[in-house]
Amino acid sequence: MTSPRRFDTRDERTWCPGCGNHVLLACLKETLHRLDRQPHEVLICSGIGQAAKLPHYLKANCFNGLHGRALPPACAAKIVNPALTVIVSTGDGDSYGEGGNHFLHAIRRNVDIAHFVHDNGVYGLTKGQASPTMDLGRPTPGQAGGVRSEALNPLALAISQDAGFVARGFTGEREHLVELMKAAIEYRGYALLDILQPCPVYNKVNTLQWYKERVRPLGGEHDPADRLTAFARSLEWGDEGIPIGVIYRKDKPTFADRLSHLAANAALVDKVLDPRAARVFMDPFF
């Protein structure tokens, strides 16, 4: 099939009407279509949460693991079989809360994967508690007096650690989002794409309209190779405008590039295994 429909499944979606995930899913299918991928060539990894259900609604390989733990298996699967297009598609709580440590180290490790974070500021699956990107002071179930911790800025954090591809998308800007997804997948190395999406049920402040009035696509004047400017842009938020697009970009060696024996030999998945081949390692012990 030569349309995005080759990635369709018959499964009933359990997301609410108006949820940004519907758009995000459609954009991902369109992206994979434009990249000419077939379902068996793609692996989607996710954790737990509303966003993490995405791979069940798209025909591709799927590792739907534990909450917060989508990045480690994604990295490992790519190391073992580099022919797979590996995408982590999961939520803000998953990526920045429960899995925060893996996020930091995925940047350092720089495996060639794309990380799409569905960022709506709330935990939808557990009915509306704040995610790490929720603004300070906002009352939520579980934080009735308002969120007491400051919001995490994932883009600034990623740029501070010199992640090679740092971008922000918005489900209200579909074509723009598809191009960002495409660029993130095509980037060689760890690519972070934080995707703003409304949660019409649990986030009554950051609505589709709220975002539409504030997002500002980065224009040609922005140089994504300029790290300090990129960092400054990553700090912009709220009424002053929210930049979307590729904020920072830098080419650097990937995990596989740094391991010469990985590049020189067959992929680990295709290695022929023979116990006798290991006998040579016993020689020094006689």
Next chain:
Amino acid sequence: MSDYNVLVGGAAGQGVETLAGLLEKAFHRHGLWVFGVRDYMSRIRGGHNFAQVRVADRPLHGPRRRLDAIIALNEETVRLHRDRLAENGRILADAGLGVTDPALLALPLERTARELGDPRVVGSLALGAVAASFGLDRAIIEEILAERFAGETLAINVKALHASGEWATRHFPLPLPPRPTRDRILVTGAEALGLGVLAAGCTFGAWYPMTPATPLMTFLADRQAEAGMVVEQAEDEIAAINMALGAAYAGARALCATSGGGFSLMVEGLSLAGMTETPVVIVLMQRPGPATGFPTRTEQGDLAFALTAGHGEFPRLVTALRTPDDAFRQAARAFNLAEKYQLPAILLGDQFLTDYVQSMPPLDFGSLVIERQLLAPAEVGPDGDYLRYDLTESGISPRLLPGKAPGQVVMLCSDEHTPRGNITEAADVRAAMVDKRMRKHSMLRQEVEEPEFLGEDGPVLFVAWGSTGGPLREAVETLNAGGRRAGALVFGDLWPLPTGRLREKAPGKLLVNVEQNHSGQLARLVRQETGIVCDRSLLKYDGRPFTADEIVAWAREEVL
């Protein structure tokens, strides 16, 4: 029977490990059977470390308490270990340490090292004197030095070796002449296990450093390029096991290794392996807990934890490693069983097994086979509907690797899932999936190996597991040789628990469980699975391994 026990002791950084390692290799190359243990006494001020090198004309399986020689690199070593020295034993120490002892052979180590112009050759000077007192051929030691050092370092160490060669006369006659053939190996438990992991074709290992799992993983990491594998140091043990599962899903044979604290962090991932039916081998090298416990010492305290770790019910294999040779074989077997039944396999080792070094026949790589039991891409149609969790009679669903069959996708899911791998909340599907997973447990139960029986049938039957089997083997041999009839069952496989041999041997005997823990975890498991109750327990939980002597002494006093 001739059996010598030599202690090398000193402060951290004085070269205890190097000297003991050279001495072990020298005895081994001479043709004797070596058993060496390491003891890192990190809680004594100044950091006192020692190694015990035991040699004999027959295979050895454990440490011994009594010492024949003490090589003391500091005065403290003499003070701490003098009470264990045999009547005609010798202390070899520098003349300047101020040791006054009738057993002392005072050596001009420091002075000569200064004269040779390198204070670091103290170890080789001591080695020369020890070689002389045992009548070891210096050519063998020179050869070993040449394997470890090169250039000027080698030259000055060889010089030191010869400088001290006349300082001692032969005091300990060796039981065998030098053996010209080199047909035995000298390996630690970690090294033998590592060789088994390499032989099993493990292509991906993930870990976070934790004693005593570290020697295994550094062994693998050092060889990863040559072996064609990736060993990744993860940000934590949670990442390590999730990486291993991702690697296994994608088609690697995957391994994690850790100790109790790290295993605690891996437990959620263990449950994920159970639910998603992803093969993974987890090495749990035990040390005394709870919490940080005794980081550098040994215990068998995590059996009950390994049996039940992870939320929910799922099949698993739990196998204890008894000896280095056993570890080699069990590693290969664990990867096969993990892939055959698509489940987590836990290998239980401990600090004692990891660090001890033993002479043994070469490991038999030719006897190992690799059985992956993967579904070939050609066996599914191009546009078929592959079902990762197909409800089969055996409970084992054909396992296809992702990316290998056009038109097919492989769905792995931590939620309860349909045969295809999609999330479900259907009651009937849930029950069918639980039954399917647990059918694998029933099959695995048919495949587990019965415990090894040692010694003679008699009024007393010891039961033990893992590394305790080594000292227990020597103890039973000693008891039998002294006319006391006793036998032992040493378990490797622990879950599912094989019960046939135990049911056959136990009736009418006094059962004694010998374990390195406080609560008798094997005895509890045996009682749970068979109703058989152990009558007596010999339990040790001071962080030090059993010696055959103490088992024999206890048995003579209490039960025989």
